[in-house]
Amino acid sequence: MAAKVEAAAELLKTLGNPQRLRILCLLVEGERSVGQINAEVALSQSALSQHLAVLRNQGLVQTRREAQTIHYSMAESPARAVLETLHAIYCAEPMTRP
Numbered sequence: 194m195a196a197k198v199e200a201a202a203e204l205l206k207t208l209g210n211p212q213r214l215r216i217l218c219l220l221v222e223g224e225r226s227v228g229q230i231n232a233e234v235a236l237s238q239s240a241l242s243q244h245l246a247v248l249r250n251q252g253l254v255q256t257r258r259e260a261q262t263i264h265y266s267m268a269e270s271p272a273r274a275v276l277e278t279l280h281a282i283y284c285a286e287p288m289t290r291p
Contacts, residue, residue, distance in 0.1 A: 204272050207251050208279075212236060213244050217267070217276050218284035220254060224266040 208214055215234050219225055225233075231241055245265065248254040253276070255268040267273055 204251070204275070207247060207253070208275075210244070210247075212240075213248060214279070216241075216244060216248065217253065218280050220265055220267045221276055221280040221284070224257070224264050226262050226264050228262070230265065 208217070212234060216230060219230060219233055227241070227245070230245075231238060234241065236244070245254065249256065251272075252268055252270050253272055254265050257264045257266070267276065
């Protein structure tokens with residue numbers, strides 16, 4: 194159980210950064226290229242690269258290369274359910290009533 198608690202604490206530490214959480218909210222909606230992510234978050238390219246590296250190292254995102262473009266998407270992991278729930282509560286656009 195101790196190892197699982199440590200893993201959960203590490204996940205929460207990673208999610209505790211607002212910029213990384215914003216990136217993950219975008220990726221829950223679907224795959225995006227680095228350029229598309231950069232256009233939606235207010236970060237320099239080097240800062241974005243560092244955040245994406247943390248997310249990759251934690252196993253939260255995966256990459257796909259298409260020529261010179263790198264695409265990011267959510268990795269299949271136990272944390273995905275947590276991220277989808279956070280997205281539904283905090284990131285999704287509210288539905289409007291007719």
